[in-house]
Amino acid sequence: MVNKRRVIQEAYERFTVHQFLNYFNRCHHTQFRVIAEPNPPEAIIQSAHTTRWVEVTTAFWSEEFAKELYSAASGGAHYMPVSDDLFIEPDAQFAAQFASVIKKKLEHASYEAVRDQYGRGYLLVSIQYPLFGAQTFHFMRRALADLRIHDRACFRSAYLIYEVAGSYQVTRWRLPQ
Numbered sequence: 001m002v003n004k005r006r007v008i009q010e011a012y013e014r015f016t017v018h019q020f021l022n023y024f025n026r027c028h029h030t031q032f033r034v035i036a037e038p039n040p041p042e043a044i045i046q047s048a049h050t051t052r053w054v055e056v057t058t059a060f061w062s063e064e065f066a067k068e069l070y071s072a073a074s075g076g077a078h079y080m081p082v083s084d085d086l087f088i089e090p091d092a093q094f095a096a097q098f099a100s101v102i103k104k105k106l107e108h109a110s111y112e113a114v115r116d117q118y119g120r121g122y123l124l125v126s127i128q129y130p131l132f133g134a135q136t137f138h139f140m141r142r143a144l145a146d147l148r149i150h151d152r153a154c155f156r157s158a159y160l161i162y163e164v165a166g167s168y169q170v171t172r173w174r175l176p177q
Helices: 004-028 063-074 092-105 107-119 134-146
Strands: 033-036 041-048 051-060 121-128 155-166 167-173
Touching: 004 033, 004 041, 004 051, 004 155, 033 063, 033 155, 051 092, 051 107, 092 121, 092 134, 092 155, 107 121
Parallel strands: 051 121, 121 155
Antiparallel strands: 033 041, 041 051, 155 167
């Protein structure tokens, strides 16, 4: 039996890689294309002269919000909406989730083998936060600054991918030093 959640996740990861490659190729005048999807990482990409790799992760507003999105997308009978409680400091809550996701990826030892084979990769962070806006960046930077991260130097850079007015925006994000 095929896990619907996994199928949806893989489709979204492909979509995220596609959004990134469109942006990156346009901005850097390159022609990277996906040549493999080993998972992990999500994609091995290649241009005429270079092979790199891409890892995708998602920063959700909260675990509860992640469950709502996946339950809605999978079409299951067990739809789990976010509660209708009052939310206090949602930007800070999201920023803590974001920082946790970044820390986990930067400290993950399993990327060392792919880094050794292809060089440092690109970390794509899909932002899934309905209140995401310009002020959220301040909370994200502060949450990351408060963490101690043992970076394994597997990523050359990170990019945020988020929806703005019905289209997707890609923004380079400076990783903690």
